[in-house]
């Protein structure tokens with residue numbers, strides 16, 4: 001399908017996929033100024049940490065953008081925005097009820113049980129690509145299969161199915177704007193949704209110990225969860241579940257370009273803070289759209305009822321008011337610097353459900369690579385990397401050792 005890709009930021013990326021310089025300029029001169037989104041519609045662009053944190057967490061800013069008059073970030077057919085049953089598109093009681101069914105599976109305690117399994121998956125992937133010999137593609141032979149396999153085990157479905165779903169999601173999240181391509185995108189979206197329903201039906205017949213079986217059990221035992229809600233929850237988990245691959249690859253460019261950063265991961269202390277710093281520098285969720293349901297005073301000014309606000313997570317995570325030398329990646333930052341946490345996983349009621357899992361995947365990936373392959377390095381000049389627009393992560397990343 002002939003599709004276009006838009007990053008979730010209206011401005012072109014800075015050098016090596018980094019934040020656009022205009023965001024910093026806006027932080028100084030125009031912290032809540034208007035911006036034209038790729039859809040052609042306008043929104044207030046929140047760029048300072050304090051404003052972004054409030055927009056994401058204040059319930060007077062709604063994520064329920066299902067009104068036909070609601071602002072759209074993207075032009076044409078937008079799969080995520082059109083799926084109104086998805087968790088990310090809901091507010092209030094319905095959102096809380098649906099979220100409660102999946103919270104436990106992704107809690108810190110539950111994810112800790114997954115630690116040995118995630119390390120085992122990482123180890124197996126390294127063993128496979130070492131057997132093949134250098135160079136390998138970090139995206140296709142490590143980051144993507146890692147997230148697909150973890151997700152498959154967690155949901156209780158075959159890894160090949162997850163890989164197929166990942167490829168499909170990539171196409172869906174690209175945007176079709178022409179009349180013919182929009183029609184095809186709608187068809188593709190329907191096919192994708194059917195595929196997810198089919199997966200639920202398959203698990204129904206052959207239950208596993210994964211999250212899908214658990215949701216089916218809840219559906220059958222209580223009147224609180226409908227079949228279509230189960231399918232929407234699974235769809236949301238599948239689409240969002242691929243995100244760590246993007247951040248892993250973005251972070252790999254930084255970590256593998258600097259031997260000190262890479263060596264850091266072969267140690268045993270400070271790993272958790274180091275992962276937090278990678279998340280701050282490389283969040284792939286660049287911004288999030290909300291609408292004010294009433295006039296709201298933010299630290300930098302007032303947003304009027306009905307106005308759309310684009311909260312720039314990328315700008316907030318690089319706000320020099322909060323993080324000193326924000327463009328450098330300092331793996332021990334937590335100990336030296338800010339008491340404010342990065343906003344890579346959002347804040348408030350929509351805070352990312354996959355935060356603990358993603359943290360574990362990133363930690364397992366870099367610490368196992370650094371210990372087993374201390375000479376791993378980029379096999380491409382960072383200036384020649386082709387950056388995908390959607391998550392601003394490399395499309396391919398050749399590495400050698």
Ligand code: HEM
Nearest residue numbers: 087088240241243244285288344345346350352353354358
């Ligand atoms: C490093 C990788 C990831 C990043 C940077 C990330 C980022 C985010 C952000 C910023 C939000 C909030 C969006 C908003 O408020 O508008 C979010 C929501 C969400 N994320 Fe993630 N995510 C990641 C991985 C995952 C994974 C692995 C899962 C798998 C379960 C996941 C599931 C979700 C869900 C279900 C929501 C919606 C929660 C709700 O609306 O209540 N994410 N994510």
